[in-house]
Amino acid sequence: MIVKQQNWLLHTMACGELSQAMHQQMARSGNSWGRYAAASVAHYRPAPYIAINNQSIGGGMAAGPLAWYARWAAMAAACAWLPALAAPPLHLRFVAQPWPPFIYSDQGKLAGPFTDFVHAACAAIQAQCTIELFPWRRALQMAMEGEADGLLAILDTPERRQLFHVSPGLIHTAYVLYARQDSALHDPTPAMLAGYTVAAFGPSGTATVAARLASSAPNAQLKIEIDNETALRKLRMGRYGDQAVVLINEDLGIWLMQKEGDAGLRQVGEVQKITYHIGMSRKRGAQEARTRFLAALDAMIHSGAVRDMAARYGMRGVSP
Numbered sequence: 001m002i003v004k005q006q007n008w009l010l011h012t013m014a015c016g017e018l019s020q021a022m023h024q025q026m027a028r029s030g031n032s033w034g035r036y037a038a039a040s041v042a043h044y045r046p047a048p049y050i051a052i053n054n055q056s057i058g059g060g061m062a063a064g065p066l067a068w069y070a071r072w073a074a075m076a077a078a079c080a081w082l083p084a085l086a087a088p089p090l091h092l093r094f095v096a097q098p099w100p101p102f103i104y105s106d107q108g109k110l111a112g113p114f115t116d117f118v119h120a121a122c123a124a125i126q127a128q129c130t131i132e133l134f135p136w137r138r139a140l141q142m143a144m145e146g147e148a149d150g151l152l153a154i155l156d157t158p159e160r161r162q163l164f165h166v167s168p169g170l171i172h173t174a175y176v177l178y179a180r181q182d183s184a185l186h187d188p189t190p191a192m193l194a195g196y197t198v199a200a201f202g203p204s205g206t207a208t209v210a211a212r213l214a215s216s217a218p219n220a221q222l223k224i225e226i227d228n229e230t231a232l233r234k235l236r237m238g239r240y241g242d243q244a245v246v247l248i249n250e251d252l253g254i255w256l257m258q259k260e261g262d263a264g265l266r267q268v269g270e271v272q273k274i275t276y277h278i279g280m281s282r283k284r285g286a287q288e289a290r291t292r293f294l295a296a297l298d299a300m301i302h303s304g305a306v307r308d309m310a311a312r313y314g315m316r317g318v319s320p
Contacts, residue, residue: 090127090289094118094278095143096152097136101255101313102171102276103152105133113317114152116309117170117278121296127289136204136227146283149290153276155205164279165290168298170306171276172316175209176253177245179268180235185245187269193217197244199231200224209272210247228252236264247271251315275318 096103096114103112110131122129131152134142143151144163156166179185185192194217200210202224214222223240225231231246245268248256253267278297280290300306302320310317 090125090292092122092127092129092149092289092293093147094129094131094150094152095134095139095148096131097139098133099153099252101251101315103131103133113171113310113313113315114276114278116312117297117300117306118150118152120300120305120309121293124296124299125289125292127293143279143281144283146281149281149284150293151279151281154279155274156277157205157208160279164282165294167278167280167294168301169275169277169318170297170301171310172273172318173276174250174273175206175247175271176250176267177247177269177271178232178235178253178265179245180238181264181266183245183266183268185268188245190216191218193220193245195219195243197221197223197240198247199235199240199244200247201226201228201231205274206247206249213247213271228256232256232263232265249274 098104099112099114101112103110103114105111110133115131118129118131132148133139139148139151142148151164153171154160154164154166156169160166177185177188190213193213196217198210198214198217198220200207200223202208202210206228207224210224211222214220223231223234225234228246228248231248234240235244235246246265250267250270257263257265280294297306301318304320307317307319
């Protein structure tokens, strides 16, 4: 390994010297192509030991311009693979549940602000990243067990911090309550929900908040469903009875209502403001890759990029 590292370093130094020598040789040449090429490589100062297989590449233009350019091309080709050696590409795998409008499939392509956040951060650190959609329980398990590097999107809670390195906050949103159109509820307090059924999707952060709300309302019952659509459908059909509400993410609720019309339901109040994050698995991936990815997200927040990306979807990204 030490020998390989020394060989790589010598080759890097040789390629560095090449660029400067090229620049000087072509700048001294009298033809216009030489001057143009000199300007083209002015940003590359890589330069006195220059050899391939112990064959000197010296002699400059004296041996003829074609011969000199041929030697230059040979050395340039030999140096072309240096970037790959200098920085092995990072590979990061992210998983999520379909969670519109935050992340979803649109005509076979992933869309949503969290998709954009990941792609932008990965581009910033020159990482090769993939995002895959699974049912929530499967995605959560994969990230917990180290089958994936990151999970989109999560709340910053003590339980989540035991399992993940939590990113900076990225999207501001809220949990809200939906009831049937004929409900008299408006900004209900826990006391006003006495005897109600409180339904939510779970296990999830949504279900945790719903459980807390149900426990604070006298004689309220908690119902956990496999997805948000099931909870809303049962509410609409009266499966929970006349006194029932569904707790759901505000932006998701708006998206579902736009998709299905008002569907006989309406939003009746806000329960809690929340912020979504990305969770990086504690059981997978090199610390350097994780640190660089999270630092890139932080830089995007401070530059205003996160805010602007979220705004394209009509959502509230975290501002600088």
